Amino acid sequence: xxxxxxxxxxxxxxxxxxxxxxxxxxxxxxxxxxxxxxxxxxxxxxxxxxxxxxxxxxxxxxxxxxxxxxxxxxxxxxxxxxxxxxxxxxxxxxxxxxxxxxxxxxxxxxxxxxxxxxxxxxxxxxxxxxxxxxxxxxxxxxxxxxxxxxxxxxxxxxxxxxxxxxxxxxx
Amino acid sequence: xxxxxxxxxxxxxxxxxxxxxxxxxxxxxxxxxxxxxxxxxxxxxxxxxxxxxxxxxxxxxxxxxxxxxxxxxxxxxxxxxxxxx
Numbered sequence: 131x132x133x134x135x136x137x138x139x140x141x142x143x144x145x146x147x148x149x150x151x152x153x154x155x156x157x158x159x160x161x162x163x164x165x166x167x168x169x170x171x172x173x174x175x176x177x178x179x180x181x182x183x184x185x186x187x188x189x190x191x192x193x194x195x196x197x198x199x200x201x202x203x204x205x206x207x208x209x210x211x212x213x214x215x216x217x218x219x220x221x222x223x224x225x226x227x228x229x230x231x232x233x234x235x236x237x238x239x240x241x242x243x244x245x246x247x248x249x250x251x252x253x254x255x256x257x258x259x260x261x262x263x264x265x266x267x268x269x270x271x272x273x274x275x276x277x278x279x280x281x282x283x284x285x286x287x288x289x290x291x292x293x294x295x296x297x298x299x300x301x
Numbered sequence: 302x303x304x305x306x307x308x309x310x311x312x313x314x315x316x317x318x319x320x321x322x323x324x325x326x327x328x329x330x331x332x333x334x335x336x337x338x339x340x341x342x343x344x345x346x347x348x349x350x351x352x353x354x355x356x357x358x359x360x361x362x363x364x365x366x367x368x369x370x371x372x373x374x375x376x377x378x379x380x381x382x383x384x385x386x
Contacts, residue, residue, distance in 0.1 A: 172318050172321055172322065177321040177322060177324075177325050178317060178320075178321035178324075178348060179321075179348065200349050200350075200353050201349060201352045201353040201355075203316060203317075203352070204314075204355060204357070205313070205316070208316070208317055208352075210349045210352060210353065212349065218348070218349040220317065220348075220349065220352070222317050228313045228316045228317070228318075229313070241353065273348040273349045274347075274348070274349065276346070
C-alpha cells in the first residue's frame with residue numbers, strides 16, 4: 131500500500147507543469163471565441179470582467195495556472211482560482227447552468243485547495259447541459275482586471291488543455 | 302456609516318450573474334460598500350470574494366455604505382438587492 135501511494139504521489143509530482151507568471155493556459159480543450167461571441171448579455175458585456183469564451187470539445191476542466199481555489203459554486207458549474215501573483219480567474223461552464231443544481235457536474239477540488247497547473251478541477255457532461263437546454267459555452271473571466279490590467283494576446287480558435295490561452299501583465 | 306440587513310430571496314443565492322451585476326452597481330457609487338455575512342465581510346467590488354462567500358437563499362447579509370453620499374448609495378443598494386437577489 132505504501133509503495134502504491136508513493137508511486138501515485140510521484141506520478142502526480144512528475145506531471146506538475148511549469149506555470150509562467152501572468153500566463154493563463156487553456157482549461158478546457160475546445161474552440162476559443164471572443165467575449166462578444168458568447169452571446170449572453172452579462173458575460174458578453176464584460177460585466178464580470180474581461181476574458182473569452184470556450185466552446186468545449188471535451189468535458190474536463192484543468193487548472194489554467196498554479197494557484198489556490200477561491201470559489202467552487204455549490205452547484206459545481208463554476209470554479210474560481212487565484213494565481214500566486216494575484217490573477218483571479220473564473221471558469222463558468224455553460225450559460226445559466228446554475229439552474230442544473232449540480233447535475234452533470236463533478237468537482238475534484240474544494241475552496242482553498244492549492245493546485246498545480248493542469249490539475250483536474252471539474253468534469254461535466256455536455257449531454258446533460260444540452261438536455262437542460264443550455265449552451266455549453268464556457269466563460270473564462272479575469273475577475274480583477276482593475277488590479278491586473280486586461281488580458282492580452284488572446285489566441286482564438288481550436289486549442290487544447292495546456293496551450294497558452296492569454297497573458298496578463300503583472301503591475 | 303449606514304447599513305441595512307437583507308435576506309436573500311433568489312433561490313440560487315449570490316452566483317456569478319447577480320454577483321457581477323452587484324459589483325458593477327457598487328462601482329458606480331461614491332461610497333465604499335461592504336457585504337457582510339456572519340463574521341465574513343468583503344468589499345462589494347471584489348467579485349471573486351463575493352462569490353466565494355457562497356451566500357445562499359434565505360441567508361442574511363448586511364450591506365454597509367461608508368463615505369461619499371451614504372444615503373444615496375444605500376438606497377441604490379437596497380433597490381439592487383430587491384430587484385436582483
